[in-house]
Amino acid sequence: MNGKQALALLIEDDPLYAQAIRGLFMAKGVTFGLEWASSLQAGLTRLSETDAEKQKPEQQKIDIVLLDLALPDSEGLETFTRIHRLAPDLPIIVLTATNDDDVAIQAMQAGAQDYLVKGDINRHLLQRAMRYAIERKRGEITLQETQRLIHDIADIAPEFVTIYDLEAQQSIYINKQLANLLGIDTGKLAQLTPRDWIETEDYAQLEAIFERLRHGPDGEMATLEYRARHSSGEWRWLHSELTPFAR
Structure with missing residues (x-):
C-alpha cells in the first residue's frame, strides 16, 4: 500500500452512523483511513475510479469496503452483489x-469476508x-492464482490429468488431453x-x-488399465495412476 494507511470505503446512508464510524477510525491505534459514500451509486462510482485509467492522481486505492445492505437505492443481497460484481x-x-x-x-456465502451487527461494533x-x-x-486470491497455474500446467502436460472428488463422486477438473482422447468437449x-x-x-x-484410497493415507498410489469409450463408440485402453490428497 506504498507506505500509506489501508483505506476503507464505508457505504452507509445514515450520516449520524457514518459519523460514529468515522469517530472509531480517528481513535488512537487505528491504522485505517476512511472514505464515506452515502448511497450504493456513490460507492460504485468511487470504486470504478480505482481503475488505473479513471483514478485521479490524488486518490488512494480502496482496500476494503464496509457495506450497509439497506440503502435508499438498493436493498438486501442485491446491494452486495452489485459491489462484488464491480470489485x-x-x-x-x-x-x-x-x-x-x-x-x-447469504452475502458471506456469495463472497463477503465477514458481517458485523451495527449496534455491536467497537x-x-x-x-x-x-x-x-x-x-x-x-x-x-493467491489460492485462485495457484489453481489457475496448476490448471494451465496440466493443460499443456502430455498425459491426461483429472481431479476427482471421492466424497461428492464427481470430477472437479479434467485437462484437455483426456477430452481429446475421448473425443468429447471438456465442458x-x-x-x-x-x-x-x-x-x-x-x-x-x-x-x-x-x-x-478413500480410507488410505495421502500419497498412496494405485494403477489401473481400463477401457474407455470414445465418442465414436470405440473402446480405447487407458492407463491411470491414482493418488489421493486432502483439499
Whole structure:
C-alpha cells in the first residue's frame, strides 16, 4: 500500500452512523483511513475510479469496503452483489441490523469476508475484522492464482490429468488431453462421471480402488488399465495412476 494507511470505503446512508464510524477510525491505534459514500451509486462510482485509467492522481486505492445492505437505492443481497460484481477482488464486510443475519450469511456465502451487527461494533472489533478480511481475501486470491497455474500446467502436460472428488463422486477438473482422447468437449466431459465412459467391469475395479484410497493415507498410489469409450463408440485402453490428497 506504498507506505500509506489501508483505506476503507464505508457505504452507509445514515450520516449520524457514518459519523460514529468515522469517530472509531480517528481513535488512537487505528491504522485505517476512511472514505464515506452515502448511497450504493456513490460507492460504485468511487470504486470504478480505482481503475488505473479513471483514478485521479490524488486518490488512494480502496482496500476494503464496509457495506450497509439497506440503502435508499438498493436493498438486501442485491446491494452486495452489485459491489462484488464491480470489485470481485476487494474484501467486503457487510453491516447489518440485528434482524438481518440471514441476508448477511447469504452475502458471506456469495463472497463477503465477514458481517458485523451495527449496534455491536467497537474500535477493536472493527479493526480486527478489517485486518482479517484483507488477509483472507489475499489468501483467496493467491489460492485462485495457484489453481489457475496448476490448471494451465496440466493443460499443456502430455498425459491426461483429472481431479476427482471421492466424497461428492464427481470430477472437479479434467485437462484437455483426456477430452481429446475421448473425443468429447471438456465442458461436456466434466458433467459426466467415470461410470459414463469407463467399461462396466473396469469401472467396478476403479470403484474398489476409490474405496481403498478413500480410507488410505495421502500419497498412496494405485494403477489401473481400463477401457474407455470414445465418442465414436470405440473402446480405447487407458492407463491411470491414482493418488489421493486432502483439499
